[in-house]
Amino acid sequence: MSAQPSDPQPSRPRIRDAEATKGRILDAAxxxxxxxxxxxxxxxxxxLEANANxxxxxxxxxxxxxxxxxxxxxxxxxxxxxxxxxxxxxxxxREALERLVHFTWNYYIQNPEFISLVNSENLAQARHLKTSxxxxxxxxxxxxxxxxxxxxxxxEGIFRSGIDPVQLNITIAAVSYYYxxxxxxxSIIFERDLMSESAQAERIRFNIxxxxxxxxx
Amino acid sequence: MSAQPSDPQPSRPRIRDAEATKGRILDAAxxxxxxxxxxxxxxxxxxLEANANxxxxxxxxxxxxxxxxxxxxxxxxxxxxxxxxxxxxxxxxREALERLVHFTWNYYIQNPEFISLVNSENLAQARHLKTSxxxxxxxxxxxxxxxxxxxxxxxEGIFRSGIDPVQLNITIAAVSYYYxxxxxxxSIIFERDLMSESAQAERIRFNIxxxxxxxxx
DNA sequence: TACCAAAGTAACCAATCGGTGCAAAGGGGT
DNA sequence: ACCCCTTTGCACCGATTGGTTACTTTGGTA
Numbered sequence: 001m002s003a004q005p006s007d008p009q010p011s012r013p014r015i016r017d018a019e020a021t022k023g024r025i026l027d028a029a030x031x032x033x034x035x036x037x038x039x040x041x042x043x044x045x046x047x048l049e050a051n052a053n054x055x056x057x058x059x060x061x062x063x064x065x066x067x068x069x070x071x072x073x074x075x076x077x078x079x080x081x082x083x084x085x086x087x088x089x090x091x092x093x094r095e096a097l098e099r100l101v102h103f104t105w106n107y108y109i110q111n112p113e114f115i116s117l118v119n120s121e122n123l124a125q126a127r128h129l130k131t132s133x134x135x136x137x138x139x140x141x142x143x144x145x146x147x148x149x150x151x152x153x154x155x156e157g158i159f160r161s162g163i164d165p166v167q168l169n170i171t172i173a174a175v176s177y178y179y180x181x182x183x184x185x186x187s188i189i190f191e192r193d194l195m196s197e198s199a200q201a202e203r204i205r206f207n208i209x210x211x212x213x214x215x216x217x
Numbered sequence: 218m219s220a221q222p223s224d225p226q227p228s229r230p231r232i233r234d235a236e237a238t239k240g241r242i243l244d245a246a247x248x249x250x251x252x253x254x255x256x257x258x259x260x261x262x263x264x265l266e267a268n269a270n271x272x273x274x275x276x277x278x279x280x281x282x283x284x285x286x287x288x289x290x291x292x293x294x295x296x297x298x299x300x301x302x303x304x305x306x307x308x309x310x311r312e313a314l315e316r317l318v319h320f321t322w323n324y325y326i327q328n329p330e331f332i333s334l335v336n337s338e339n340l341a342q343a344r345h346l347k348t349s350x351x352x353x354x355x356x357x358x359x360x361x362x363x364x365x366x367x368x369x370x371x372x373e374g375i376f377r378s379g380i381d382p383v384q385l386n387i388t389i390a391a392v393s394y395y396y397x398x399x400x401x402x403x404s405i406i407f408e409r410d411l412m413s414e415s416a417q418a419e420r421i422r423f424n425i426x427x428x429x430x431x432x433x434x
Numbered sequence: 435t436a437c438c439a440a441a442g443t444a445a446c447c448a449a450t451c452g453g454t455g456c457a458a459a460g461g462g463g464t
Numbered sequence: 465a466c467c468c469c470t471t472t473g474c475a476c477c478g479a480t481t482g483g484t485t486a487c488t489t490t491g492g493t494a
Contacts, residue, residue, distance in 0.1 A: 016460050016471055037340050039257035043452060053473055058453065118402055119336055123254050126401035139406045166407050167423045171392055177399075178391030184343035185335055189356045190383050206384045213430040233441050233490050260482060270443055272484080281482065 022060050024050040029057075029071050034113035038068055038120045068120075069128040073135055075117050079107060080138040088145065093153035097215065100146070101208050105176045109200075115181050143169060150215065159215045168214065175207045239277050241267040246274075246288050251330035255285055255337045285337075286345040290352055292334050296324060297355040305362065310370035314432065317363070318425050322393045326417075332398050360386060367432065376432045385431065392424045 028050035032041045043064055047054040061067040086103055088096040108115055121129055129135055146165045153159030179186070179194065187194045194203075245267035249258045260281055264271040278284040303320055305313040325332055338346055346352055363382045370376030396403070396411065404411045411420075 018471065021471080037254055037256055039254055040340075042450090044450090053471095054452090055454080055473070056471080059471080064452065116340065118399065119340070122399055122401045123257075123333065123336070126405055129402055129405050136405065136408070140408075143407060164419070164423070166409070167420065169407070170396060170403065170420075171423070171427060173399075174391045174395030175388055178395050179387060181398075182335065182339055182390075182394075184339045185346055186387065188343055188346050188353065190360060190386070191353070191357075192383070202381070203384065203387075206381070206388070210388060210427065210431055214427055235441065238441080259480090261480090270441095271482090272444090273442065275483065276441080 018060075021050075021052050021056055025052055025057055025060065025067075026071060026074065029067050030075070030113050030117070033068055033071055033120060034116035037116075038124060041068075065128070069132070072117050072121055072128055073132055075111075075114050076135045077138060079111070079114060080142055082107060083142055083145065088149060093149050093156060094158060094212070094216075096149045097153075097211060098208050100149070101172055101176075101211050102204065104172055105204050105207065108176055108180050112180065115177060119181060146172070153215060158217065160217055163215060168211070171214065172211055175210055179203055238267075238269050238273055242269055242274055242277065242284075243288060243291065246284050247292070247330050247334070250285055250288055250337060251333035254333075255341060282345070286349070289334050289338055289345055290349055292328075292331050293352045294355060296328070296331060297359055299324060300359060300362065305366060310366050310373060311375060311429070311433075313366045314370075314428060315425050317366070318389055318393075318428050319421065321389055322421050322424065325393055325397050329397065332394060336398060363389070370432060375434065377434055380432060385428070388431065389428055392427055396420055
């Protein structure tokens with residue numbers, strides 16, 4: 001079971017690399033918090049998954065709450081960073097909106113942890129986000145995104161005027177977010193597999209249609 | 218502070234009443250599970266809030282998980298029971314739909330625990346609901362509700378045909394549910410109080426408009 | 435009124451949790 | 465080669481958790 005005497009690296013190379021360890025802890029924490037919620041997540045489980053010692057978590061992140069806060073902030077930075085890459089200004093308003101709805105849907109699929117983390121934060125009455133100025137800053141541009149599309153659509157004469165961009169933003173998120181966060185109870189209540197390929201294709205089509213009907217004349 | 222000697226009930230009446238105790242436990246459990254989630258809820262806190270002994274909880278409900286399951290099932294029974302009282306068949310399709318959207322919104326306001334419980338259940342991948350046949354049964358009629366309205370609207374020539382009632386059902390829930398469940402993070406991201414009277418009034422108007430735009434020709 | 439199942443209580447338990455003290459090992463700067 | 469701070473590991477702690485054992489009290493009824 002033990003390493004042979006001639007083996008220079010007993011069983012694990014165990015290189016000193018603070019950034020790598022921090023990164024592994026954050027990845028593991030994101031998974032654990034997403035799967036079990038803030039209260040349900042176990043620090044020992046995070047350490048095990050990260051292939052790190054529990055002591056490291058407290059060394060780098062001070063407490064379970066602070067670790068959660070860091071994970072959550074990073075999640076918001078990630079989604080806003082992805083949105084920046086969309087370059088919606090080069091598209092006509094209608095296509096830009098379609099693309100945004102599509103993006104939101106795809107982001108939730110590819111990053112299911114995001115929804116779960118946000119749910120946990122709302123159960124905690126957003127007490128971790130309240131003190132995070134950086135998240136507020138990156139959110140501002142995001143709100144402006146839809147506003148710009150909306151205004152362009154109005155001047156081009158294809159969108160209604162007077163639509164509150166915040167309400168539209170919320171609705172774009174809602175129609176996708178709700179579908180995923182309630183996929184388990186939903187599949188039982190409606191007695192169909194909401195996550196099958198065909199069901200997903202049907203839903204994204206319905207969502208795009210819904211958003212366009214809100215804004216179009 | 219203490220009762221007078223002539224008082225026939227010294228300080229606590231402490232009457233033997235199994236049903237009343239069960240009810241108090243269920244009420245307290247609903248509050249505690251809603252506030253702190255399935256994992257975050259404390260059995261001791263439930264016992265304290267219910268003014269009952271912790272042993273009683275295990276006597277009547279076997280385990281924390283079974284208690285949660287009972288609370289959750291009751292929550293579904295309650296919302297479906299409320300929906301039955303709407304009598305949407307007596308209204309014309311457009312009014313019926315408006316009323317249903319309004320009802321959904323108001324139910325979430327008056328029963329904020331419902332949303333939180335459903336969120337907890339989805340975090341648990343609906344493992345408590347899976348085995349509950351009664352919930353499936355009461356859900357069937359609920360799905361049929363929108364289907365009937367939709368069909369009436371089509372024959373009256375005011376609704377589009379070919380709309381999936383399940384998609385519409387999901388969307389009706391989504392636009393209200395998302396707004397409430399994400400009220401804390403949302404108020405930070407959008408930098409406005411989403412729960413103020415005026416914000417709520419604006420949102421419900423937007424939601425009704427959204428749903429009508431989906432179905433109307 | 436004596437009985438006894440049901441209702442209620444208090445003290446307790448093993449397991450687990452988030453969090454620490456402390457010492458050893460690694461590796462860049464000099 | 466040496467230093468010395470950072471990184472890592474292990475064993476441990478007090479508090480809390482869901483759950484239980486053993487007991488007393490209540491009240492309908494034969």
